[in-house]
Amino acid sequence: MELYLTFGIIAFGIFLFVKEYFTIDTSSLLIMMMFIVTGVLSPEEGFYGFIHPATLTLGCMFVLSSAIFKSGIIDGLSSKIIKIAKIHYLMALLVFSVVTAVLSAFINDAAVVAIMIPLALLVCKETNITPSKLLIPISFAACFGGATTLIGTGANILVSSYAEKSGLEGFGMFEFSKAALVLSAVGFVYLFLIAPFLLPKRTSDEGNKLEEDAENYTTEITLQSNCPDIDKTISKSKLVNDFKAEILTVTRQSEVLDDLSGDFILKEQDNLKILISPEELVNLQQAKGFSINGYNVINDLLNTNRQNNFAHTDDVPNEIIKQIVKVLVPVGSKLAGKSLKELNFKNAYDSTVLAMRQRDETILKNLNQIKIKEGDLLLMHTSQAPLQKLTSQNLVFVISHYQKKTTNLKKAIPAVLITIGVVAAASLNFTSILMSGLIGCLLLLTTNILKPQEAYEAIDWKVIFMMAGVLSMGMALEKTGGSALISHYIFRYLGQLDPRLTLSFVFLVTFLSTNILSSRASAALMTPIVISLASAMQVSERPFLVAVMFACAFTFMTPVCNPTNTMVYTPGNYKFNDYLKVGTPLNIIIWIVASFSIPYFFPF
Structure with missing residues (x-):
């Protein structure tokens, strides 16, 4: 009976993820509670996701990333990036893609893309490049970079932690980097040689x-x-x-x-x-x-905004000069899922939303009643003080003009050194990534690089709650024998074939599910299944686990398959079909290459 309940709850959960009746974290928690209420999982088992190593490690990575960004050190590179990008479209494509990929290997990819979007829009404004030719490649590059290290994506951390909890050896910081770099190299070739012909060219007028x-x-x-x-x-x-x-x-x-x-x-x-x-x-x-x-x-x-540009005047303080700004609601923003009325937005932030754009729909009526979504573009009438409040809490980020942070070397250098120490300690097996991450966060707080409140605000709690929720799906599958049953059927039809074909099938199913669900939900569902499958086939689990990680990272076909795709949707003036047109060929190429390259680096 518990097995049928498990499959029924998971099916209902997938339905919620697809229909988006609730935010993904709410849906994940609802699924977790259903497992507990029906008795499939005990309360201790259901809530275990909150203290799971993957969840705790991911929280540490949010804090470390925040320290890097708040120090302004990445903003220090902005002038050089802009200067090179203005040379030619291909140079802009190269510099934005490479820088994004490198940073995303060690820092939260959504935060990296949040920095790159206004820089890219500034370059587009001063050249004849259209944003639609640049922003999807930036998003894809973030996926490339995230796949190369253990801390690059939440799915990587989840798969490795789940393997350890199952009695298997976890993955090292750079253990799968060579295999990921092969796929990333293929992805970059696609971005530079093929994608420019598939990306839409939308005029700048559409951007306004x-x-x-x-x-x-x-x-x-x-x-x-x-x-x-x-x-x-x-x-x-x-x-x-x-x-x-x-x-x-x-x-x-x-x-x-x-x-x-x-x-x-x-x-x-x-x-x-x-x-x-x-x-x-x-x-x-x-x-x-x-x-x-x-x-x-x-x-x-x-016009007033252009004239003032937050400039000081003798009569009006800088903090209260009103202007029109375009802001984007990033992934993880606490504004998402609530209406302006529920947020008491005008009084709480001394700002008025004049218009809202969700995907390719512009909304101007009944704005107070509309639920804000991640990736929404808001046209706001505001002043500097409330705008700074909104941006400092990662509720929005400004894309109508680039606001460069001053690099604080007293905080930047220690923040970078601590982050390097966290990565090095885990890479050299001095300790686990969780322990090094916790120590790194503690150092950031005790050295006052981050205040406790800033550390708390740095954590994307929606992702944490979602992670805890989706982990319950994997635990329920494993406890009730659901993962063994699914792996039995896969083994029955594919187990006698070349293991590379089975691995290819696992990769295909995972990346297709990731384009519908989230990468973390797909990882939580597929990891216990592939562990059981490898055991039944009497081969190593590691190539299958790597396949799950890569399939979750290298997903490009929809605007909801990863957070960065969602973030560039509106600023790039994209349509849903643009992702299918550009992302589908790339996903197929990556799938084919991965089917041969993963077994080469991780033999069965």
């Missing part, structure tokens, strides 16, 4: 679509003497409640007021800049007391 669409939803009105909203607060005004308008600024006796709360009282002859849908604007024109001036607010604010 968010602003252009928002312009159609903004106007300026004046409150006449017979206006029903006079002496009413914003929260109780007809303008907000009946016409669903968003009030951006109020000009009163030549004074522009933009620090507006729901308790702000409107007065006669107030001049309001508002965001409103065309349909409601028609209704507003027919209402009494509202004089519509037809003013283009977005253009005005953008």
Whole structure:
């Protein structure tokens, strides 16, 4: 009975992952709780994922990556990257891809891509390169780099840790690097010789679509003497409640007021800049007391932004100068999964969202009700202080202009040395990657390179909760005999063939499932299965485990198969089919090469 329950819960979990009714971490936790409630796993077994070595190690890697980025040392390379990238498109492709891959081998790949996106957009703005020709290669390069080391991806850490918990030998820091470099080299050849012809070329005008669409939803009105909203607060005004308008600024006796709360009282002859849908604007024109001036607010604010550019003035402090910025919601942002209303966004961050873009859909109506998703592009009216608050907490990162951090050598050098020490200690087998990671994090805190709150905020808790949840799937499969049963059927039909064919089949199934699920979910499901399969075939488990790791890392076919693909979707103005067109041939090539190269480096 428990076996059927396990398969049923996993099937239901896959359904949740595909349909995206909830965020992936919520779905993972729901699956874990179902295993516990049904008795398939005891509470201790179900919650074990939270203290699993893979989960703890991944948390340490988030903290170490944050210390590197906060020090500004990578920003110090930005001027050189930009200078080389401006030479020619192929040089831009080369420098961005190589730098991204190298950094992603040791630092969280999503954080690396978060740095590279605004740099790439700046290069595109100053050359004739379109973002759509550059951002997918950056995402793919992050996958190449992540596959080369044990700490490069969460899936690598998970597979190695799971193998150790099963009584097998874990993987060394660079044990599979040679095999990964072969596949990465094939990937780079594809990026430089084939991908440029498959990548879409979308004009720069399409990149400004968010602003252009928002312009159609903004106007300026004046409150006449017979206006029903006079002496009413914003929260109780007809303008907000009946016409669903968003009030951006109020000009009163030549004074522009933009620090507006729901308790702000409107007065006669107030001049309001508002965001409103065309349909409601028609209704507003027919209402009494509202004089519509037809003013283009977005253009005005953008012009003000260009003139001020956060510059100091004698009259206005730098921190309160308002401007329009485009920001991206990164993978792991705490904004994802919640609406602006739930977040109390305007009051909490003193900022107004003017428009939102999810994938290739621009949203301008009922913004407060829309659930924010990872990878969303937001057009915000904000000032420097709240923007810094949002970026420092990794809630958003700015892509409309590049903000270079000042390199703090007092923190940068120790942070780099500690990270090198963590990698070296694990590589030389002085201790496990978990122990070296924990010691590294402790050193960062005791030397005040990171404050405890910064370390806490550095951890992507959604990934941690997701990791704990998906590990319960693998544990349930193993406990109920599900992994042995699946491996039995694979062995029955493929076990008598050349082991390379079986390994090729494992790689194919894993990378196809990763393009639908997450890489960590696929790794958690496939690892116990391939361990049982190798045992049944009486061959080494290591080539199969490496196949699972590589299949999870080298996935490119959809915008949701890895976090970096999600992050570049909107800034690159991509469509879903772009990933299929560019990623599918690469995945097939990698699959074929891996089927021969993995057994060469890891014999059966």
